Amino acid sequence: MIHFIKVSGWALLCAGMCFMGQASAGQTLAAQERPVYLDPEKPVEERVEDALGRMTLEEKIKIIHAQSKFSSGGVPRLGIPEVWTTDGPHGIRPEVLWDEWDQAGWTNDSCVAFPALTCLAATWNTELAHLYGKSIGEEATYRGKDMLLGPGVNIYRTPLNGRNFEYIGEDPYLAAEMAVPYIQGVQENGVAACVKHFALNNHEVNRHNTNVIVDERTLHEIYLPAFKAAVQKGHAWAIMGAYNLYRNQHCCHNSFLLNDILKEDWNFDGAVVSDWGGTHDTDEAIRNGLDMEFGTGTDGLRSGARNAYDSYHLAFPYLEKIRSGEVGTEELDDKVRRVLRLMFRTSMNPYRGFGSFCSEAHYSAARQIGDEGIVLLKNEGGLLPLDLDNAGKILVVGENAIKMMTVGGGSSSLKVQREISPLDGIRERAGKDVEVVYARGYVGDPSGEYNGVTTGQNLQEDRSAEELIAEAVEMAKDADCVIFIGGLNKSWKQDCENSDRASLGLPYGQDDVIEALAAVNPRLVVVNISGNAVAMPWIDKVPAVLQAWFIGSEAGHSIADVLSGDVNPSGKLPFTFPARLEDCPAHLLGDYCGKSAKDTVDIEYKEGIYVGYRWTDRQKNIKPLFPFGHGLSYTSFAYGNPVVDSSSMTADGTVTVSVDVTNTGSREGKEVVQLYISDRKSSLPRPVKELKGFRKISLVPGETKTVSFTISADALSFYDPQKHGWEAEPGKFDAIIASSSADIRGKVSFVLQ
Numbered sequence: 001m002i003h004f005i006k007v008s009g010w011a012l013l014c015a016g017m018c019f020m021g022q023a024s025a026g027q028t029l030a031a032q033e034r035p036v037y038l039d040p041e042k043p044v045e046e047r048v049e050d051a052l053g054r055m056t057l058e059e060k061i062k063i064i065h066a067q068s069k070f071s072s073g074g075v076p077r078l079g080i081p082e083v084w085t086t087d088g089p090h091g092i093r094p095e096v097l098w099d100e101w102d103q104a105g106w107t108n109d110s111c112v113a114f115p116a117l118t119c120l121a122a123t124w125n126t127e128l129a130h131l132y133g134k135s136i137g138e139e140a141t142y143r144g145k146d147m148l149l150g151p152g153v154n155i156y157r158t159p160l161n162g163r164n165f166e167y168i169g170e171d172p173y174l175a176a177e178m179a180v181p182y183i184q185g186v187q188e189n190g191v192a193a194c195v196k197h198f199a200l201n202n203h204e205v206n207r208h209n210t211n212v213i214v215d216e217r218t219l220h221e222i223y224l225p226a227f228k229a230a231v232q233k234g235h236a237w238a239i240m241g242a243y244n245l246y247r248n249q250h251c252c253h254n255s256f257l258l259n260d261i262l263k264e265d266w267n268f269d270g271a272v273v274s275d276w277g278g279t280h281d282t283d284e285a286i287r288n289g290l291d292m293e294f295g296t297g298t299d300g301l302r303s304g305a306r307n308a309y310d311s312y313h314l315a316f317p318y319l320e321k322i323r324s325g326e327v328g329t330e331e332l333d334d335k336v337r338r339v340l341r342l343m344f345r346t347s348m349n350p351y352r353g354f355g356s357f358c359s360e361a362h363y364s365a366a367r368q369i370g371d372e373g374i375v376l377l378k379n380e381g382g383l384l385p386l387d388l389d390n391a392g393k394i395l396v397v398g399e400n401a402i403k404m405m406t407v408g409g410g411s412s413s414l415k416v417q418r419e420i421s422p423l424d425g426i427r428e429r430a431g432k433d434v435e436v437v438y439a440r441g442y443v444g445d446p447s448g449e450y451n452g453v454t455t456g457q458n459l460q461e462d463r464s465a466e467e468l469i470a471e472a473v474e475m476a477k478d479a480d481c482v483i484f485i486g487g488l489n490k491s492w493k494q495d496c497e498n499s500d501r502a503s504l505g506l507p508y509g510q511d512d513v514i515e516a517l518a519a520v521n522p523r524l525v526v527v528n529i530s531g532n533a534v535a536m537p538w539i540d541k542v543p544a545v546l547q548a549w550f551i552g553s554e555a556g557h558s559i560a561d562v563l564s565g566d567v568n569p570s571g572k573l574p575f576t577f578p579a580r581l582e583d584c585p586a587h588l589l590g591d592y593c594g595k596s597a598k599d600t601v602d603i604e605y606k607e608g609i610y611v612g613y614r615w616t617d618r619q620k621n622i623k624p625l626f627p628f629g630h631g632l633s634y635t636s637f638a639y640g641n642p643v644v645d646s647s648s649m650t651a652d653g654t655v656t657v658s659v660d661v662t663n664t665g666s667r668e669g670k671e672v673v674q675l676y677i678s679d680r681k682s683s684l685p686r687p688v689k690e691l692k693g694f695r696k697i698s699l700v701p702g703e704t705k706t707v708s709f710t711i712s713a714d715a716l717s718f719y720d721p722q723k724h725g726w727e728a729e730p731g732k733f734d735a736i737i738a739s740s741s742a743d744i745r746g747k748v749s750f751v752l753q
């Protein structure tokens with residue numbers, strides 16, 4: 001029985017006032033008055049369905065495509081906010097104008113540039129990967145961004161690819177293991193990671209019209225694992241489609257990759273975002289799994305035309321097809337659910353915190369990643385570490401010692417609050433009695449501008465190459481040591497988006513400078529700054545070589561940390577350094593990127609699964625300059641004999657392989673213990689060995705730690721294209737313990753029943 005109690009207006013008013021009186025200022029609607037989609041206490045799926053049920057057709061269309069260069073629409077009527085995306089994987093891109101790539105000219109958007117992802121990869125440190133994601137996620141949150149357009153996880157198939165510096169190397173297991181914690185760190189901030197570029201975007205030439213031909217096994221064993229881990233372990237909330245085609249269909253609306261693999265097989269519940277300008281067909285965009293269309297070529301708002309964003313495939317054209325009855329709304333509702341889910345995880349998640357920006361914690365994280373990512377490739381005679389406290393006179397040579405590297409390279413270009421150059425870092429670290437002098441050595445790219453961000457540097461140089469070499473040589477003659485800092489520089493064709501390098505060699509005549517310096521001063525260190533392997537024809541004349549990456553804001557500090565020995569290098573190469581380009585299968589077996597053409601260019605990945613060390617391991621007469629997983633230390637490590645806890649395992653069981661590692665040197669150091677699995681006998685050809693585990697450990701002199709790896713059947717499996725699935729065949733396997741793919745420290749075998 002419901003009793004209706006007649007209450008006078010006054011009484012209601014008093015009650016209302018009383019209620020409001022109890023509410024503290026600014027308290028929002030009482031929970032019971034809040035609609036479900038606005039109630040953060042309600043399960044996301046309930047909120048999704050409630051919001052979906054309230055939206056009109058036009059409002060649904062509005063949220064599945066861009067409204068500006070980097071944002072997509074919200075639903076003002078329902079208080080559902082817009083979605084703001086930002087590049088890139090290394091830092092938060094500065095604000096651009098509404099429909100432009102060029103700068104908006106804000107003065108509060110200078111960020112921290114974290115190291116390029118190849119540097120993170122080279123740390124082989126999953127804790128740092130999480131710290132990286134957490135830190136960049138905090139910068140994104142503070143800047144009001146809901147989606148970070150990164151990380152990039154495309155496999156390093158050729159050392160010429162202009163965007164390898166944004167990715168995580170040649171091995172799918174390493175890429176997967178390092179991407180997952182980065183994604184988790186980003187998303188803990190309530191910011192979506194948008195993992196890119198799905199899939200097979202492994203070079204930049206003809207990137208919009210390359211149709212990749214690759215066999216099913218290679219697709220699953222090499223090119224998909226990092227994305228699969230990002231979805232199934234990282235629970236990425238967004239995936240970005242690649243520009244290229246696969247099976248003659250653009251990846252941004254590729255039914256096999258997006259509907260069958262990503263959404264069906266992997267149960268991806270997030271949003272598929274197009275790459276900017278990667279959407280080419282309305283019907284495919286509707287049916288093939290694209291959820292958010294960005295960057296489609298429009299005439300912008302400049303020409304005063306009806307809002308150009310209405311001409312997007314998933315805008316008016318889609319709306320017209322629905323209104324005419326040509327298509328239903330089933331696909332639309334799926335897209336809208338995914339975008340709403342993204343919103344409730346990010347912009348409409350009131351618990352996501354407020355982030356932080358340009359904090360010392362972020363600079364410290366960037367420096368730590370740089371410190372642990374630098375790889376000591378060679379150190380003959382212990383030339384390194386240098387005694388920067390009493391070194392007398394140090395000559396630093398090379399444009400990369402002074403040139404800002406955070407501007408340029410494509411969409412990952414940044415406007416930084418600060419960037420420590422290698423020369424500044426060395427000068428800052430050198431003792432007061434140490435003289436640090438500088439010579440240009442060569443001229444690379446004196447420009448310093450990208451999308452309207454300028455470095456402010458004047459690198460103009462009128463002297464000839466001969467004069468510059470002569471000056472450096474003269475100064476090298478009476479220096480106690482010489483540090484050459486060169487490499488690539490993110491200029492066009494020198495590790496830059498939308499372009500690939502033309503050769504493996506160093507540009508700008510750097511080899512001549514290095515040879516000339518080596519001829520007059522044996523105490524020569526070469527610091528190569530790049531995101532790719534480079535040829536080193538002078539390697540036998542140079543006692544010490546460091547592989548430094550595009551390290552970002554803390555570059556100079558990290559390079560000086562390692563040169564001085566303040567930090568003991570512990571980086572390991574995430575990709576093979578081939579001695580020659582033709583040692584690389586993508587180049588030996590056929591044209592890695594096809595021929596330039598106006599329409600689709602087919603390129604076949606003829607090497608199949610034999611990418612990187614998987615290839616060199618099978619070649620009798622090819623030896624890499626430096627192998628995958630290689631990296632030296634200022635101390636030394638001894639490995640005991642690996643032991644296995646059982647000589648056999650069942651298909652659903654595991655075996656544990658353990659090994660003792662001792663620091664046999666005189667200073668603390670970190671070592672990356674690598675586990676490779678070798679299948680003695682298989683029904684399909686397999687690589688000699690494959691990386692299936694790694695552990696970074698820190699040891700003080702004399703200390704021994706036991707490292708254990710638990711191996712399950714999935715580490716033994718290969719993809720069987722006949723069965724369209726993974727298979728671990730019974731038989732004998734070797735667990736190989738190594739300090740690099742070419743430095744085997746022990747092996748133990750076991751049988752899979």
Ligand code: GLC
Nearest residue numbers: 087088149196197275276411
């Ligand atoms: C670019 C890149 C992509 C980037 C996007 C937005 O062309 O391919 O990685 O996130 O467009 O700048």
